[in-house]
């Protein structure tokens with residue numbers, strides 16, 4: 001279980017996240033929603049250990065974010081908003097490159113399977129020839145090489161077509177259901193959030209998203 005306790009983040013004197021407490025179980029997909037600037041990326045970065053909170057505690061099962069940072073990092077797959085893949089290399093070369101940096105070893109067959117599972121069938125093609133949606137799939141595939149138990153995805157489907165979004169959604173659902181992964185997912189696409197997420201966290205003062213999602217019978221946690 002991911003357990004967030006009284007988490008606060010301030011930049012200088014401005015409070016972005018104020019006293020957030022929530023739990024997320026293994027196998028759950030939780031949406032993270034709010035207007036621009038509400039603090040979604042900030043929260044994801046804190047959960048990814050790339051930013052420190054001002055105060056509060058975070059636990060992943062029996063690991064503590066302050067005490068066990070190195071072990072926690074092995075459990076995290078983080079896909080930031082910006083696509084970070086090597087354009088000149090092929091899909092295969094990208095996967096092999098990132099596998100070498102990973103603490104977990106994977107064969108080429110296993111790496112190819114990750115791509116095929118999310119319908120990215122361009123193994124020998126250079127990334128520069130892929131569409132934006134395919135590059136996003138590759139970004140996601142790279143984050144899964146080390147079998148993380150917690151997946152943090154910052155707008156992973158922005159700007160991609162409906163078919164690819166559905167494929168990514170189906171893939172994430174399988175990861176949650178079959179492999180018990182915890183997935184936290186930000187998106188501005190409310191249809192996608194309603195369809196894919198088991199629960200939703202809304203942050204920010206505006207109750208627009210909270211009301212919208214509650215009307216659709218979604219379980220919402222609001223901060």
Ligand SMILES: Nc1ncnc2c1ncn2[C@@H]1O[C@H](COP(=O)(O)OP(=O)(O)OP(=O)(O)O)[C@@H](O)[C@H]1O
Nearest residue numbers: 011012016034035036037038039040041042043081
């Ligand atoms: N390193 C930083 N230093 C100072 N302020 C920051 C820093 N990072 C983010 N902020 C501020 O924190 C607030 C929240 O930003 P954040 O990127 O987390 O919002 P967001 O909800 O992800 O927005 P969007 O939907 O536009 O991606 C913004 O006002 C932003 O300017």
